[in-house]
Amino acid sequence: MNVRRLIPAAALTGAVALGAGALTACSGATAAGGAKDGKLDVVASFYPLQFLAEQIGGDHVAVSTLTKPGVEPHDLEITPKQTAQLGEADVVLYLKTLQPAVDKAVEQAGVENTVDAASLTKLVHHDLAGEDEHGSGAEHGSEDEHGHEHGEAGDDPHVWLDPVKYAEIAKGFGATLEKADPAHAADYKKNTADLVGKLTALDTEFKDGLKNRTTDTFITTHSAFGYLAERYGLDQEGISGVDPEAEPSPARMKELQALAKKDNVTTVFFETLASDKTAKTLAADTGLKTDVLDPLEGITDKSQGADYVEVMRSNLKNLQKALGSK
Template identity: 80%
Template sequence: MNVRRLIPATALAGAVALGATALTACAGAGAAGGGADGKLDVTASFYPLQFLAERIGKDHVKVDTLTKPGVEPHDLEITPKQTGRLGEADVVLYLKSLQPAVDKAVAQSGVKNVVDAATLTPLEVHGTSGHDHEGEEGHGEEGHGDEHGHSHGEAAEDPHVWLDPVKYAEVAKGVGAALEKADPGHAADYRKNTDELVAQLTALNTEFEDGLKNTATRTFITTHAAFGYLAERYGLDQEGISGVDPESEPSPARMKNLQAVAKKENVSTVFFETLASDKTAKSLASDTGLKTDVLDPLEGITGKSQGADYFEVMRSNLKNLQKALGTK
């Protein structure tokens, strides 16, 4: 006699239902984070990584950022309470060396899924364009300075990879892969969203290539030496008034040198940014008879930004560069 026939049908149905519920719960646990809304909790250190998480994660993620709008990322300080909350995130996205306070907090947080964007695309050392800076401090190959923790070895690697659409696309792929790993139940969606974003960044790169192909000059002056990757990608020469820190004061020798560069290279414009003071840029422009305009390093979006998101601000940057460089 087959004893299994003695099991009441109602009991068997209940067992199947319980098993299905357990499987669903396990699938849910593997497909999303521990948030009350079932979404993957992602903490991004600052805007460019927040943007990637939101575009790739969409409805499957809840994204918080450590750097609030209007705060200069390099100057960010983190409280013990913020460090504690960081430890509750399912995924943390940051760029090591850009924000020393974040580096320290991440190390203390104990988060399992940590993504360092600096490992997703090769970092390079960028000084200024190669014009003569002999006798000046902080404007050679080590032009990004150690005082903000940006040094890796003897020379400082430039962290501003998001200002090059090609390198930013490489970071996007890495972020997408990290979200897939943390939330495999929605891997197909993350992959699809990543592919769409990479395609948009590829198109943006083409816009910059075409838009900056023929210009009267290839040199631009900016308060914040954040555009080394962009300059290298499109064959331009960046001259930073300050180093990586937009608030630092340039030396008199540096200001004198920039006046000479502006004259020699037919520079028309001194660029400043929205999150830092324009005092130095206006001072140099006044001394040299140049105009001023915005070149946004996209470290945060505020009401003063020339666009509502990464793509809009980058296209504004392109227009401002075309105007300043004399696009033909």
């Protein structure tokens, strides 16, 4: 597990006190209360890791996020001042390769206690738009001395969209909090078990809910759903690869039109944090419907649910409709 030496929050009281107000400004959320209320100050890089930290940490942590609601995580920029402020956190939880600006800031800040979520599960490579027929590919990555997989360039970072892999990250981070704050280890262990239980139930809902479908193929503007597709035997076809704002080539649009007809595709999916222009263009050219498939990179008032579990259930409902599940 890629965790640098962790020390209890009490030992960092002075440092947290100095950086508390500044870190709050950095994250746009309540944070860094460790010096006043004894809570562990946890900074998460974006929403899925924020949700995980809040669920597991409970009342013993103050969680903030570097990515404000409505901001596309891939586009996040961090100032030198924010990088300096980041070093005052007790624990930083991020996902290496997803947000280059965060990777750079964590390295430059010399953060004492970091958890790379990518090291808590196994990242794989998923071929992107037009690279192969099924949208999934060979595994890559190297293991550290503890046998944990580290992502390489080209590995798909959108691992939280698979409830099973997300649960693996939860278990690893829960163990980290137990070591960082042993006085509350029992609570972290219980909270982790509760969250893993919810994710296991969600996995079952997807397995049962996607049975008896009429097609395996779904088209999306953002190729973020490789892990979800792999878990439930689906074929993801991205219009523009990992960048939801990229303009697809005419050849790719023509290819998708033919594929939609061949595989009985009914729906083109777009997401809440990006433009639906390409989805609507393809849908208009092919007579298909459009709907939302949310990669859960952030929660806003436009999201189809208030948290990770609710939005994932909305995704399931929209997939069932599109794939003809009965």
